[in-house]
Amino acid sequence: MNNIHIILASASPRRRELMQQIGLDFEVKVSEVEERVTSTVPEEVVQELSRQKAEAVARLFLGREESKDNRLVLGADTIVACDGRILGKPRDAADAVRMLTMLSGRAHEVYTGVTFAYQDPVGDAIETHTFYECTKVHFASMTAEEIAEYVATGDPLDKAGAYGIQGFCARYITGIEGDYNNVVGLPVGRVYQELKKMRLE
Amino acid sequence: MNNIHIILASASPRRRELMQQIGLDFEVKVSEVEERVTSTVPEEVVQELSRQKAEAVARLFLGREESKDNRLVLGADTIVACDGRILGKPRDAADAVRMLTMLSGRAHEVYTGVTFAYQDPVGDAIETHTFYECTKVHFASMTAEEIAEYVATGDPLDKAGAYGIQGFCARYITGIEGDYNNVVGLPVGRVYQELKKMRLE
Numbered sequence: 001m002n003n004i005h006i007i008l009a010s011a012s013p014r015r016r017e018l019m020q021q022i023g024l025d026f027e028v029k030v031s032e033v034e035e036r037v038t039s040t041v042p043e044e045v046v047q048e049l050s051r052q053k054a055e056a057v058a059r060l061f062l063g064r065e066e067s068k069d070n071r072l073v074l075g076a077d078t079i080v081a082c083d084g085r086i087l088g089k090p091r092d093a094a095d096a097v098r099m100l101t102m103l104s105g106r107a108h109e110v111y112t113g114v115t116f117a118y119q120d121p122v123g124d125a126i127e128t129h130t131f132y133e134c135t136k137v138h139f140a141s142m143t144a145e146e147i148a149e150y151v152a153t154g155d156p157l158d159k160a161g162a163y164g165i166q167g168f169c170a171r172y173i174t175g176i177e178g179d180y181n182n183v184v185g186l187p188v189g190r191v192y193q194e195l196k197k198m199r200l201e
Numbered sequence: 202m203n204n205i206h207i208i209l210a211s212a213s214p215r216r217r218e219l220m221q222q223i224g225l226d227f228e229v230k231v232s233e234v235e236e237r238v239t240s241t242v243p244e245e246v247v248q249e250l251s252r253q254k255a256e257a258v259a260r261l262f263l264g265r266e267e268s269k270d271n272r273l274v275l276g277a278d279t280i281v282a283c284d285g286r287i288l289g290k291p292r293d294a295a296d297a298v299r300m301l302t303m304l305s306g307r308a309h310e311v312y313t314g315v316t317f318a319y320q321d322p323v324g325d326a327i328e329t330h331t332f333y334e335c336t337k338v339h340f341a342s343m344t345a346e347e348i349a350e351y352v353a354t355g356d357p358l359d360k361a362g363a364y365g366i367q368g369f370c371a372r373y374i375t376g377i378e379g380d381y382n383n384v385v386g387l388p389v390g391r392v393y394q395e396l397k398k399m400r401l402e
Contacts, residue, residue: 168223174391174394175390180377189372189376190375193341193375
């Protein structure tokens with residue numbers, strides 16, 4: 001967006017790459033957040049966490065020197081949900097094997113919550129706009145050997161649900177329903193459309 | 202696959218990257234083919250063309266020195282279909298604008314046909330195994346300015362349907378149904394599963 005300056009409140013290299021891919025100018029600023037989750041409903045969890053991340057960075061950087069600025073903080077959080085259970089990043093290789101065994105041969109959902117935090121154009125308050133996207137992912141059956149081989153690559157260890165759709169694991173993914181980039185970590189189709197609406201308002 | 206040596210019969214850098222991404226060993230060999238299409242049905246067109254590409258390379262390279270070899274030639278072809286009309290690569294920038302205007306604000310289908318060509322383990326003939334995948338792609342509405350901006354990047358000019366899902370254009374794609382990599386140019390989930398079946402036979 002020409003007249004909005006975006007601050008990405010995420011240290012994730014994958015989110016940074018996606019923002020670059022769709023041609024958005026932004027800078028990265030991250031703040032330590034004590035994550036507090038009050039829900040176990042996946043779409044509520046990711047929206048809460050995205051809001052906490054965006055607000056923490058907005059409190060530090062917005063409305064200080066230049067008040068009424070046109071900066072917008074973007075926070076995001078992604079989780080995997082399978083059978084009503086939420087899968088974050090695996091603790092270790094054994095936990096990654098457990099998660100992949102659960103996902104093998106069936107479908108699960110990936111949720112990403114996104115929050116825009118920005119200064120109220122009239123008052124001084126920080127306003128937020130939060131939304132989420134859900135993508136269904138269909139996995140082929142994996143043998144125990146295939147799971148062990150994939151975990152040995154190291155790729156699962158830093159990823160929610162213990163897999164990266166954009167890597168080696170694509171060989172086990174037969175299809176999805178929804179935004180692919182939402183599974184990578186940021187639904188850039190929806191993000192761009194929401195930014196466009198804000199510019200037009 | 203451990204015991205199958207793959208020859209990729211495609212000059213596409215995107216297909217090469219996808220094969221590397223899922224960890225398959227392969228080499229690239231391309232042959233000039235006079236493409237002959239007898240159908241206007243999208244899934245038949247891509248299967249015919251993938252078979253012609255695979256067979257042309259198989260005739261050149263299989264069963265020469267080492268007969269009964271374990272090499273397999275993989276040919277692929279991708280097209281975009283919208284309202285029963287087939288979109289290949291645009292002729293020029295104006296043609297890309299025309300295609301993107303057609304795709305804006307609606308869904309279309311992307312078809313990739315894949316053929317494995319290999320030597321009959323008993324006789325000398327070249328056998329083939331052909332399949333296809335279809336992915337539905339949902340585009341947000343694009344303004345004339347947005348279409349012009351995207352065409353000016355040059356990205357649409359070498360791609361069927363005048364867009365690359367893996368680039369800048371992701372900002373206009375709100376979701377898909379099917380294999381994402383099928384839209385990039387090769388349904389690697391299906392390809393891997395078909396290779397696995399061949400190894401087990």
